Amino acid sequence: MTRVPASPLPPTLSRTAQVADWFAREIRSGRFASGEKLPTEQELIGQFNVSRTVIREAMASLRSEGLVVSRQGSGVFVADHETNTTFRIVSDEVRSLTEVLNVLQLRLAVESEAAGIAAEKRTDEDLAQMRRCLDVIDASIAAGGTAIESDFAFHRAISSATGNPYFERFMHFLGPVIIPRQSIRPKSETPDQRRHYLEQVQMEHRRIYQAIERRNVEAARFTLREHLEASRERYRGMFDHPSAR
Template sequence: MSRMSIPPLSLPPAVSRTAQVAEWFAREIRAGRLRSGEKLPTEQELIARFQVSRTVIREAMASLRSEGLVVSRQGSGVFVADHGTSRAFRIVSEEMRSLVEVLNVLQLRLAVETEAAGLAAEKRTAEDLAQMRHWLDAIDASIAAGESAVEADFAFHRAISSATRNPYFERFMHFLGPVIIPRQSVRPEAETPGQRRHYLEQVQVEHRRLYDAIESGDPAASRLRLREHLEAGQERYRKMVGRHQE
């Protein structure tokens, strides 16, 4: 069986590398350019060709496995699955170019993450809280460096889903991927670096209020803080929709 050829890729830092790698393979598989049963390159080869870390490759492969697009065979490697039999639900970055779609995804997140926040307040452990604090600190560092903090933001929300002790919440968040953080896909055209930093600092205030509610073990307050956080995001992007329609 012939080995596939992948050109070296340099991925832009503003977009999740994990999502980009997973989407590249998903497109190639669905287009039939990668055939059922074809063996993927080794982890080390993928790291070199995509110029990313081992974590990025492993998380991308996990995402593809969750969609049924690839299968792992112990001792043999990772292979393209029989992808003609099923199509899994997934939100991909191409669908998030529309402001209306951003609002739709935020509405979906409200339905799922509000309950996750309440369960996390009831069941979180000291380790869960430490993970949340770690990602909050990572967001602070990204803001200070003038970055978008997309991956740390997503990781913070995944830490909350993990704290529910219900593995389906975390799997669902992992399945959706960092693309659900809308600022990596849609950005105001005339936004200055100062305005963007102010917005991210406000988002971080909302994150820390949410963390405080979960840490205090208050399910009702945690649901409220999560709802406030995502509704604030909806309002920001709703205003953007209005400006584009003028």
């Protein structure tokens, strides 16, 4: 049975990640049943209009998540949903200050190293993608938005610039819920306060970008760490203030 993606694939992911993400969502939602055989490689190439390499790498990604299994001579099948689970942070898990700080600590451990590698290995296209993300954040701030998706896209662009697909996949698996303001926000926050907060965050983003652009490995690690540590302090400050509870 030929399936067509229900919605356009997000432009900020590599084609491999886009295909893998679509299948992961379809499998987790139950639209692909346990044991169901996936379309053939040739059918998927035509369906997604991508190369054979993209399809093979996407299937490898799904196998690493435990979502599909390959049977020699038979094809690729959906794994048993009940026995295969993967690590993922979901929005319902990030509702308190402690949980937000734990997620930021996890990000510190991974993203600071990713920034250093990105500074060493980034390409001109990687830089262009980061600039596009920064421009979208600027536009969101100007429009009074929260810039959650574009903020996450910027951090994901850094992980992609490492040249190591596991960094990008790790960020993709975590999802935009790792941006703290998606989960908790002071009830008394005014539009001016939000704008000031986002402008500070964006200033930190630009310092990270500049270090990566200069190929300064240590500065990239430092500015990324400084950014996430500043985020921890901002959220601690919010919750120390009674009106933020």
